[in-house]
Amino acid sequence: MEVASNQIRVQSLVQEGETVVPPQYVQPPETRPVHGKRNERDTPPPPVIDISSVNSIHEQLGQACREWGAFHVINHGVPVELLDEMRRVGRSFFEDCTMDQKLSYACDPNSPASEGYGSRMLVASNDTVLDWRDYYDHHTLPLSRRNPSKWPHFSTNYRKVLAEYSNQMSGLAEKLLGLISESLGLPSSCIKDTVGEFYQNITVSYYPPCPQPELTLGLQSHSDMGAITLLIQDDVGGLEVLKDGEWIFVNPLHDAILVILADQTEIITNGKYTSAPHRAITNAKSSRLSVATFHDPAKTKTICPAFEPPKYRPVMYGDYVSSWYTKGPEGKR
Numbered sequence: 029m030e031v032a033s034n035q036i037r038v039q040s041l042v043q044e045g046e047t048v049v050p051p052q053y054v055q056p057p058e059t060r061p062v063h064g065k066r067n068e069r070d071t072p073p074p075p076v077i078d079i080s081s082v083n084s085i086h087e088q089l090g091q092a093c094r095e096w097g098a099f100h101v102i103n104h105g106v107p108v109e110l111l112d113e114m115r116r117v118g119r120s121f122f123e124d125c126t127m128d129q130k131l132s133y134a135c136d137p138n139s140p141a142s143e144g145y146g147s148r149m150l151v152a153s154n155d156t157v158l159d160w161r162d163y164y165d166h167h168t169l170p171l172s173r174r175n176p177s178k179w180p181h182f183s184t185n186y187r188k189v190l191a192e193y194s195n196q197m198s199g200l201a202e203k204l205l206g207l208i209s210e211s212l213g214l215p216s217s218c219i220k221d222t223v224g225e226f227y228q229n230i231t232v233s234y235y236p237p238c239p240q241p242e243l244t245l246g247l248q249s250h251s252d253m254g255a256i257t258l259l260i261q262d263d264v265g266g267l268e269v270l271k272d273g274e275w276i277f278v279n280p281l282h283d284a285i286l287v288i289l290a291d292q293t294e295i296i297t298n299g300k301y302t303s304a305p306h307r308a309i310t311n312a313k314s315s316r317l318s319v320a321t322f323h324d325p326a327k328t329k330t331i332c333p334a335f336e337p338p339k340y341r342p343v344m345y346g347d348y349v350s351s352w353y354t355k356g357p358e359g360k361r
């Protein structure tokens with residue numbers, strides 16, 4: 029099958045045995061990752077918070093949201109078997125299907141965030157360095173957007189696992205936004221009410237081994253646009269979070285879920301809490317899988333701070349998203 033140049037999948041490059049990274053994947057020197065430093069750093073990894081405990085939960089959350097914008101949660105109530113199943117079916121799509129099968133679910137390369145199998149986060153532009161990543165983006169909530177026939181059917185149980193995973197993540201996201209609101213002295217429902225009905229997307233990212241990891245990024249630096257992202261990864265590792273100007277490696281914790289605050293939560297909390305810039309690095313040995321579940325407002329929803337005086341202008345979420353896709357994800361708006 030002939031594949032248009034804007035549809036090249038990273039996995040095909042690797043399967044063709046490329047030993048040199050094609051130039052469009054080479055990062056400029058200033059954004060190249062520093063490898064092999066993960067144990068030398070003084071900064072501890074993002075906090076781990078037991079959300080089943082009642083002791084000092086708001087203090088712990090407050091500190092993590094102010095200082096990191098990201099933290100692991102344990103005892104989160106989502107069955108750990110479901111996390112494993114989600115990783116299993118996700119990996120199976122990328123590794124057990126033929127390229128033709130995968131391309132039968134190709135997303136529309138000309139429309140941002142379209143559902144399906146893709147490789148480019150931004151619509152093609154010649155000056156963008158490409159990510160060393162393939163992905164599958166699923167539209168999962170509200171139910172009116174959920175169309176399982178657009179999800180892979182090749183792996184046993186894929187659609188069933190994804191639907192259950194979507195429901196569980198949405199419940200956990202709502203619970204976390206409640207605790208985060210309370211930690212600021214706001215009514216529990218404050219942030220969720222401002223966000224409104226969740227628009228949820230689930231992106232399974234697959235990072236094939238990279239022959240020159242020192243030159244590439246699996247996913248360029250960005251903060252997520254919506255309200256809250258819940259992420260699981262396999263035990264390979266590669267996610268880094270920016271803290272105080274330094275990239276910190278996020279150790280994979282098998283049964284934990286990583287919470288990443290996104291830009292709309294920073295706006296609603298009037299900057300008291302921060303969204304976390306993050307990126308993914310690659311490695312030469314193993315493929316890596318992550319599953320990110322994004323919870324966003326509707327495009328028509330206007331988001332404004334819950335505190336006076338407001339430090340951010342009210343913004344219609346759809347306008348925020350358009351500007352992100354036009355200007356690129358680097359930095360915050």
Ligand SMILES: O=C(O)CCC(=O)C(=O)O
Nearest residue numbers: 231233261267308318320
């Ligand atoms: O692969 C990862 O760990 C990060 C994924 C991510 O940040 C995203 O999909 O927005």
Ligand SMILES: [Fe+2]
Nearest residue numbers: 250251252306
């Ligand atoms: Fe992200």
